[in-house]
Amino acid sequence: MAAALVGKQIGDLLEKGTVPKEYQRFGSTVEEIFDDIRQLKLTYGDKTTEISPGAIGLYSYLNRVSVGVQQLMALNRKFMLEHIDRTDIVPLTELAAKVTGLKTFEELTEQELDNI
Structure with missing residues (x-):
């Protein structure tokens, strides 16, 4: 608008x-x-x-x-657009993570480090 x-x-x-x-x-x-x-x-x-x-x-x-x-x-x-999903998006702020229900970059990094 x-x-x-x-x-x-x-x-x-x-x-x-x-x-x-x-x-x-x-x-x-x-x-x-x-x-x-x-x-x-x-x-x-x-x-x-x-x-x-x-x-x-x-x-x-x-x-x-x-x-x-x-x-x-x-x-x-x-x-192709049909292949994009929520795992392709990383919220950069806590507010964005809260609104979207996605993990923040820090949380994803910790998760990956735990997997090593």
Whole structure:
């Protein structure tokens, strides 16, 4: 939701002719600021001008999540989503471990050391 709102806000500012300072180094148009629009153009061609900046922002966010999952899968040498399971994920904080019910890195390390 936040990605869509930020994308919409940037689009509104670009429409008014003002480029936010933190985005000026990327450019001054939707095509320059939203890098993932190139992928959308491959699919939708000239119709990308009809896609709202909010939708492009959301697409960009989901694309980053997708790349992260692909990297997780590659690091675990599991190249199909159906092979990923809870053992491939290690919570880094106590709170994350409590919420997910998974063992922390320290607990897994102790367990492996006990097995040696």
